[in-house]
Amino acid sequence: MIELLNDDELHRVRATGHLVADILQDLRGRSVPGTNLLQIDRWAREAIEAAGAVSCYVDYAPSFGRGPFGHYICTSLNDAVLHGRPHDEVLHDGDLLSLDLAVSLQGVVADSAISFVVGDRRPPGSPELIAATEQALTAGIAAAGPGAHVGDIAHAIGTVLQGAGYRVNTQFGGHGVGSTMHQDPHVPNAGRPGRGYRLRPGLLLAIEPWVMADTDELVTDEDGWTLRSATGSRTAHSEHTVAITEDGVEVLTLPTPA
Template identity: 75%
Template structure:
């Protein structure tokens, strides 16, 4: 299913996007050495409820997971990169934490992810991983607009990641979003320009470059959800929900304050 949102729906999408971004920013600011991943999940549950919104994750049970997910945010640490299931773990100095959050409010969903280092330590290569995903996401957004193709976005993202020296896994990538969290079209993190779905105003997309330091192979934890690098190397992930407009793309998942 591919949805094209009308102006009223787009206005609601902006509200949801800001909520997701503000929750992520709040959690980032509160996540310190010693914070437990289950604490983070509890904070998010409370903030979603206080906003009158609904979690896209707690009842999520796709074919690739061991569902339902049962938690309110994905918390992926160090070698974990996607679908990190919150568990009893206290963050340590230098941990690379990825938070991935999707929320539904006013009938429209928004999805975003951030990666950052906890504490004062800066383990080798970690900031480079984060920077590469940030630049790749910016490149993908820069080419998104009416008349462009999903392949143009994929090519822009993949070019940045490849030039930075990272291998690209194409099993999981960006996606359409709207009244539900995951919709068509799929947007791979590598691709050929001029291919795929032609973008038009009113389309919402969640773009999400993610990388692993020295591999493109994932392994799944016994929890059935958490995806890690096969070599145990560090990882990073960045995601924004954007709306295709008449003259380009608008990022919906920016925090209202820093």
């Protein structure tokens, strides 16, 4: 299913996007050495409920998972890159943490992810890994707009990631959003320009580059959810929800203006 939002829905999703971004930035500031991943999940729940929003994750049970996700945020740590299920583990100085959050507010969804190094230590390669996904996200957003194709976004992302020396897995990537979290079209992180679905005003896309330091192969934890690099290498993930407008593209998952 592909939804095209009307002006009222686009107005409402701006509030959703700000909420997601504000929660992520708050959690980033609170994620310090000694913080438990389950505490981050509790903070996310409290913030979502205080805003009158609804988690997109708690009851989420797609074909690739093992039953409902059962938590409010994805906490992917070090070699975990996607769908990291919060569990009883404490953060340490130098850990690389990715937080992925999707909520519904007033009937429309926004989805975003950030990666950062916890504490003061900066293990070699980690800042570069994060920067590559952020730069790829910027390139993917710049390639979007009315009349562009999904392949244009995919090509822009892949060019940055592969140019930085990373291999790209296209099994999981970006996707449409709207009244639900995951919709068509699929937006892979590598592709050919001019191919795929043609973008039109009212379309919401979650664009999400992610990479693993030395592989493009994933393995799944026993929890049936958490996806890790097959080699145990570090990973990073960056994501924004954007709206295709009549004259370009609008990034929705930015913090509320001061």
